[in-house]
Amino acid sequence: MKLSEKAEEILEAMWIAIEEEGAHFIEVEKIGIDPADPSFKELTGHALVEIREGHLYFRQDGKEEGRKTIRRHRLAERLIMDVLSIRGEEGDEKACEFEHLLKKGVDSKVCAMLNHPSTCPHGKPIPPGDCCYEARKSGDLGVLPLTEFKANEEGEIAFIQTEDSKKMQKLMAMGVLPGNRIMVLQTFPSYIFRIGFSEFAIDSYMAREIFARRI
Numbered sequence: 001m002k003l004s005e006k007a008e009e010i011l012e013a014m015w016i017a018i019e020e021e022g023a024h025f026i027e028v029e030k031i032g033i034d035p036a037d038p039s040f041k042e043l044t045g046h047a048l049v050e051i052r053e054g055h056l057y058f059r060q061d062g063k064e065e066g067r068k069t070i071r072r073h074r075l076a077e078r079l080i081m082d083v084l085s086i087r088g089e090e091g092d093e094k095a096c097e098f099e100h101l102l103k104k105g106v107d108s109k110v111c112a113m114l115n116h117p118s119t120c121p122h123g124k125p126i127p128p129g130d131c132c133y134e135a136r137k138s139g140d141l142g143v144l145p146l147t148e149f150k151a152n153e154e155g156e157i158a159f160i161q162t163e164d165s166k167k168m169q170k171l172m173a174m175g176v177l178p179g180n181r182i183m184v185l186q187t188f189p190s191y192i193f194r195i196g197f198s199e200f201a202i203d204s205y206m207a208r209e210i211f212a213r214r215i
């Protein structure tokens, strides 16, 4: 279902008030969107919500849509704040823009890359998707820091998590880039790994900032 961004915002506000805070409904006036805005008609037209005496109620499909919307929002927050290290107001803004792109299976890819997180950076729950249940069932641990790899284990690099741009550049110069294969050769006293035909040594602090998926 393709909804406008405002309609999605309404569903998110409803999800928080009703599903997380236990209210039975939310007042149209409290949403922060002009009650005359067409997004309300959009939601009632799709039979997602019901408006009675200025109160918004979920209909069955609306609740499911709200769940998916809040999931995308909180996954976007994780991606923007943890992986791209954009925090504060800018992080919030970017997450709001980004969540609308996480559709058609992109959300499960992002979810797998982030290791199926259960909470957003603010500690709020992320409703699990099919990918999360499947990963749990198959014991797939998803993306792990390089420090979880043993010697002779190979992985595919998912992302680098560091706020230090010098370190980032150093790692990138070694070929530590998303999608590249990395072979761990030694884990003590330092981490030695191979990417392509080159071998590099780094300390465990740096190894902790490289995230890869075992292959």
Ligand SMILES: [Zn+2]
Residues within 6 Å of the ligand: 074, 077, 120, 121, 122, 123, 124
């Ligand atoms: Zn959050």
Ligand SMILES: [Zn+2]
Residues within 6 Å of the ligand: 108, 111, 112, 115, 116, 117, 128, 129, 130, 131, 132, 133
């Ligand atoms: Zn997942």
